[in-house]
Amino acid sequence: MTTRFGIAVLVVALLGSSAAAILIGAVALSPGEVWSALWGGTNDTNGTIVRDLRVPRVVAAALIGGALGVAGALLQGLLRNPLADPYVTGTSAGASLAAVLAIALGGVTLPAVLPLAAFVGAIAAATVVWRLASLGGRTTVLTVLLAGVILSSFAAGIVTLLLVASDRLALRLRAVLGWLLGGVSVTDRAELLTAAVIVGAATVVAIALARRLDAFAFGEETAATLGIDVERTTLAVLGVTALLTGAAVALGGVIGFVGLIVPHALRPFFGAPHARLVPACFLLGATTLVIADIAARVVLAPAELPVGVITGLVGGPFFLVLLLRERRRVIV
Amino acid sequence: MSVLSATGIVAGYGDRTVLQGIDLSISGGEVVAVVGPNGAGKSTLLRVLAGLLQPRRGSVSLDGRPLSAFRRIELARRIAVVPQVFETLFPFTVREVVGLGRTARIPLFGRVGRADAAAVDAALGDLEMAALADRRVDELSGGERQRAVIAMALAQEADVLLLDEPTAHLDPAHQLATLDFIRSLAARRGFLVCAVLHDLNLASTLATRLVVLSAGRALRDGAPSDVLRPDLVASVFGDRLAVIEHAGHPAVLPLPQRLRSSERDAHARSPRD
DSSP: OOHHHHHHHHHHHHHHHHHHHHHOSSSOOOHHHHHHHHTTOSOHHHHIIIIIIIHHHHHHHHHHHHHHHHHHHHHHHHHTOTTOOTTTTTHHHHHHHHHHHHHHTTOOOSTTHHHHHHHHHHHHHHHHHHHHHTGGGSOOHHHHHHHHHHHHHHHHHHHHHHHHTHHHHTOOHHHHHHHHTOTTOOOOHHHHHHHHHHHHHHHHHHHHTHHHHHHHTTOHHHHHHTTOOHHHHHHHHHHHHHHHHHHHHHHHOOOOSHHHHHHHHHHHHHOSOHHHHHHHHHHHHHHHHHHHHHHHHHTTTTSOOOHHHHHHHHHHHHHHHHHHHHHTTSOO | OOEEEEEEEEEEETTEEEEEEEEEEEETTOEEEEEOSTTSSHHHHHHHHTTSSOOSEEEEEETTEEGGGSOHHHHHHHEEEEOSOOOOSSOOBHHHHHHHTTGGGSOTTOOOOHHHHHHHHHHHHHTTOGGGTTSBGGGSOHHHHHHHHHHHHHHTTOSEEEEESTTTTSOHHHHHHHHHHHHHHHHHHOOEEEEEOSOHHHHHHHOSEEEEEETTEEEEEEOHHHHOOHHHHHHHHOTTEEEEEETTEEEEEEOOSOSOHHHHHHHHTSTTO
């Protein structure tokens, strides 16, 4: 299979799932009604449903999934660990904690504040994981997972503490809860645009870093002898990963396993080189989350599930299978 | 002609000093084999020569310019390193791995050009890996993988080649073929080669010069026939080895176990083990 054909298939899948996500919803609309609502030639209710609710939601899901897919590929490459992704490494938890703090303290006044706060939390968490993973000169699969568990519980502990103590600390509990339970429903166009700019730019940089990440797969020392400035590249990869994770978490909260599953599903078709893997991860990550979001809306309709429940239900068992398979190849 | 020279190298990790003052100068066309018992500092010396480990004292220079003055990408165009361990969990093909040797020659957003493809093909051909080019490197045998890594180093088109145990996983035929090939790189193309080798006989066949390291010092540095003397072999590697001459090269053979048990025990307790 050529790369071009593979990418074309993924583009078609993303467009198809997005179309389905716009057609499916609590209010039954015919394809014709959706089509005319899209271009503004219909009554206000349908236009509001399609243009202001469904389309932003699909765009948000695609951005979140694409960002997580690329971030997963980057983390797996940097940590030389096929079991890494923003969720299991605790990077998402770090981003979430920082976002909660920003909301609780009432600091979210501009659309860029939330993703930036989440970025700071993500880069702190990713740096801790990377430092732990490279202790003693070699990375072990288990250390990374343990670091993720520790970071996630730590972040969850602080979030709970903030929620319980919000009265005494005069925090904005309602805003925090609203965000924590929010899922993918986004109506704020500025927020969406900010995230799109961040995710787009970060993905372009990730593709530029692809060749360097390939060399990282064989260890930092080999990467250095191939001409790579290891420190600068590590910083760049950590930074890009944190931007992607931060943008995804700011939009949709902590959503697990997308970044883990997507690169694994693609390597058999696209191979290991990141120049092919990264764009493919964006497309499949986006498609995955758009479909997961449809499921989240449909499974218990009219009630909605947080989309993280869907990715967790599918991703958890997948992760276990991977862990069992990798154990045979790696000394964990 | 390029010259790689190390003067007064003291280097180590943390509290441990591994190299205790090494002077070594290698010129293009030479093949230097570094031998010595385990823990003598062979790999550490190679890492210092590659600019991967900063020495605590002393310095390494390439053509008179200190390695520390080179940027990583400049160094990669001059010095190629074949590491001892080369493993990945990701499904790279042999051609992709060899292509990594071109990293220092392709700009950030650049594409793989005709010169890059030609260098990769040439390196694959030199190591007889063309037939395996599309196989996954993580599914190759140890020897095939080792040749893939040497091909990657060749694709760098550097003129200094540093190898850490390049033949450890090869069968005898491939050991000789690989070493012959490395030797021809030095003889015909003027490469400067320095290899860490465990096998004294391979070292003696391959190298134009042998450097014997022991406890972080260079005990002897010279032609194999001058270095591999019975007294030196006995003092560095123990007295269970005989040195004979074979086809113009010194060869080292294990002696049958004929020591009395008390002597053997004493030998086993010696710090060299």
